[in-house]
Amino acid sequence: MYYQSKYSTLLAIGITLFSFGCEQNQKAEAQSFKTPNSANKIDISNAKAEVQLDRIKLPENFKIDVWAAEIPNAREMAISEEGVVFVGSRQEGNVYAVIDEDGDGKADTKFIVAEGLQMPNGVAYKDDDLYVAEVSRIIRFKDILNNLNAPNFEVVYDEYPTETHHGWKFIDFGPDGMLYIPVGAPCNICESEDEIFATITRLDVNSPNPTPEVYVHGVRNSVGFDWDPKTGDMWFTDNGRDMMGDDIPNCELNHVTESGQHFGYPYWHEGTVKDPEFGDKGGPASDYIAPAAKMGAHVAPLGLRFYEGNMFPAEYKNKVIVAKHGSWNRSKKSGYVLTSLNVDGSTASGEQDFATGWLDEEAQEAWGRPVDVQELKDGSLLISDDMAGVIYRVTYSAK
Template identity: 55%
Template sequence: MFYSLFILCLVSFWSCDSKAQSKQNNEYEALLERINLPEGFEISYYATNVIDARSLARTEDGKTVFVSNRRRKNVYALTDTNGDMVADKVDTILTGWNSPNGIAYRNGDLYVAEINRIHRFPSIMENLSDPKSEVIYDQYPTDGHHGWKFIAFGPDGKLYVPVGAPCNVCDKEEENPVYATITRMDPDGSNMEIYAKGVRNSVGFTWNPKTNNMWFTDNGRDLMGDDIPACELNFAPKAGMHFGFPYWHQGDIPDKEFGKKYPRDKFTEPAYKFEPHSAPLGLRFYEGNMFPAKYKNNIIVAQHGSWDRTPDAGHIGYQLRFVQIENDKVVKSEIFADGWLDTENNKGWGKPVDIMEMPDGSILVSDDVNHCIYRITYKK
């Protein structure tokens, strides 16, 4: 009798667990139907239940994808073991670190950026079960405000690392010239230098595959109103350029406190102005052959979405945007994917963060609110 009851309870537990998982899967799939894409494109999940999924990096063959999160303080390796383009194995690379938002992969090594330090995990794929890291640089400021980092290797082989302003708007250049900049260093952490100045908070940069020139996003200051200033897409083809913060916003709006310090023409204006407070983060030049020809060598940007617009103005962003580039100029821009914003309730159920192209030409998109990684494909 006791044994029969035990088996009955066990079967009941498995049944309930299975039903709960099935319900969760159905809810996940239903959310995909809300996302709007151009004709011929499809969206699916590469991975679900990836809490606060942020920055993305991958191995050369694309079989393993690294994903970070800054709030949960973890970095994971997600592996597709059977080649169906869905991750089915998870390894924890690290946990409990100080906002390890930035990750990059190069020549077999994984690089991870905390707020004030850069780590390297040598030969990471050979050491997934017992990863060991070494600190290659530890001289960045410790400020938490805009302190989390996006990192990436440029065509010059250097690691690029932003240092956000430790405030909404402030002039810290004399106190520490590294504030509000994008820096770069050699892969071993040596020869750190400032590449670009006047950058309030960049959480994404990329390089044109045809010219090797840098493009980066920058989030505009808060508390100037619902409709100003615009967030920015900036073009930085050489070192030493200054993009205006904190003196001029979106290229043509002087800051009330600091704007009189320098004339407008001292700074480089944005190449493109995004919607105010739309929070553009990760971006990539599309280099694959899966998508239609118009996307080739042009930019797709993740706009994370606003947080500080008034209810009457409504939230904005929560989408992917396509930006067409010709001769280092923006000639066209249009929404590539949206639907993550529930406009009726003025609430985002998902927020795109980073974009990464896979070897087959599909793209992955991380989402730190729906806690997943999407895969977008195109069928002719």
């Protein structure tokens, strides 16, 4: 994950950094960010969350709390260097800025940066500007931290497809400074004549006439990616097709080594499963890039991040943490968890549950659905939940 921000003078806004003590003298840096009063500022310090944290199971010595409540349909998150958390939504049409004003490890304030947008799932932050992805356009809120009281945006690019099926987007800036933007397949399974569908594209947002470049092909619906801090390679999740049964095909974790690669959709799934409708229209399985890891059928893996902090035990360093949003059409529900995987070069292995409990297995009812994960500067982990409308914070303290 990449924190990209220049330190500018913030008008009427103070920044305070201080250290707080954890159990057994473990210390981590907490951030506070003060904002002036305005009509757009909403106090959420006493907001209530309808959650069942006692059901969440974590590894030993980890703890989960509600970091922010009353964040309806919270989806992708992006964090400024100063600790302001920007949050997109899919169904609400809103974008939020959520802030811990006093550095106590819990959000106090919410700003509605925008409302009435079309599926503004994706948010990214770079050089003091906030970028938001709607279905067919990318918009930019310049110098957002100085304009939280009256945000305005400009259109960066507005010619992405208008299809809403898999039209919501996860976005992020890569190490090359380009904004990466998926364009999902406009269907469950189809072969589109327009090559921009079922891809991940990238856009030079600083160009006077930005034009999307197709980065990789054969990606059905990616709603999460990050870059390995060691290699700079992209890793992305991809949601497998429906209507082939409960257990086929697996959703995928994929590894990109060069632009132009094709990951199989709609001809092959999970590397070895030939599509019954379109498989004969493609080449052999060897023509396509097989997934680095199979993640289970219908689990809907969305946001993922490489853990780079120092709060968690050393074995978590450089692990990928993935939010599995959960199935919608499986006879027995699957997903609704966070998992972690070891990444070494091109290999991903050792997937383990990291956080479980959003799904009541016996009743087959879910009370929450994790969407995205982001790391605060102190090494704690934020998790967005679009069903419960909250952001959780996971911390670790040795005992």
